[in-house]
Amino acid sequence: QVQLQESGPGLVKPSETLSLTCVVSGYSISSGYYWGWIRQPPGKGLEWIGSLYHSGTTYYNPSLKSRVTTSVDTSKNQFSLKLSSVTATDTAVYYCARRYSKGWFDPWGQGTLVTVSS
Amino acid sequence: DIQMTQSPSSLSASVGDRVTITCRASQSISKYLNWYQQKPGKAPKLLIFAASNLQSGVPSRFSGNESGTDFTLTISSLQPEDFATYHCQQSYTTPYTFGQGTKLEIK
Numbered sequence: 001q002v003q004l005q006e007s008g009p010g011l012v013k014p015s016e017t018l019s020l021t022c023v024v025s026g027y028s029i030s031s032g033y034y035w036g037w038i039r040q041p042p043g044k045g046l047e048w049i050g051s052l053y054h055s056g057t058t059y060y061n062p063s064l065k066s067r068v069t070t071s072v073d074t075s076k077n078q079f080s081l082k083l084s085s086v087t088a089t090d091t092a093v094y095y096c097a098r099r100y101s102k103g104w105f106d107p108w109g110q111g112t113l114v115t116v117s118s
Numbered sequence: 119d120i121q122m123t124q125s126p127s128s129l130s131a132s133v134g135d136r137v138t139i140t141c142r143a144s145q146s147i148s149k150y151l152n153w154y155q156q157k158p159g160k161a162p163k164l165l166i167f168a169a170s171n172l173q174s175g176v177p178s179r180f181s182g183n184e185s186g187t188d189f190t191l192t193i194s195s196l197q198p199e200d201f202a203t204y205h206c207q208q209s210y211t212t213p214y215t216f217g218q219g220t221k222l223e224i225k
Contacts, residue, residue, distance in 0.1 A: 048214040061213040095161055103209020104152040106164035
């Protein structure tokens with residue numbers, strides 16, 4: 001059974017960089033599939049941030065592309081997200097998920113709330 | 119970006135009711151429409167992928183259909199555990215986009 005778990009600071013100051021990690025268990029990242037990040041501001045809808053493959057191929061939402069960096073660590077079976085120059089509008093629950101070839105996400109991690117505030 | 123518009127935004131219904139939620143794409147997305155269920159404080163759960171394919175383990179009372187750029191999620195007989203928020207997502211092209219969600223509440 002594939003499981004994903006996000007981790008990282010719950011509070012980030014404005015203008016700093018948000019950093020999150022997603023640890024995958026029950027499946028080897030290097031075996032295939034894309035992996036993704038999605039976020040949900042409090043009380044709002046879902047926003048796709050980006051997807052990445054273990055080889056390094058990435059796809060980012062153009063609205064965030066200039067601030068997003070992702071990476072994969074196959075030795076630790078995890079992948080990461082960095083979002084730079086954050087503002088209060090980046091406050092959200094951040095989810096990691098496995099992405100199937102045709103673009104749907106399953107399963108998802110439980111999510112982690114990141115608040116941007118001084 | 120492809121815009122996904124869900125209707126209604128909220129819906130009140132009773133246990134045993136048949137309910138339908140609609141998602142309309144701003145352009146053709148072929149069959150690449152997916153539905154998720156989200157309960158408060160929990161991550162979304164995949165229900166249906168590629169318009170009409172039931173994800174493993176999802177009860178058969180859930181079904182999906184497509185007609186052009188309009189997609190529907192139907193729950194044939196509401197159960198207490200079905201009261202949640204439902205999201206649609208297009209995976210035809212990046213950036214993947216979601217509808218604004220439909221909150222299904224108990225009447």
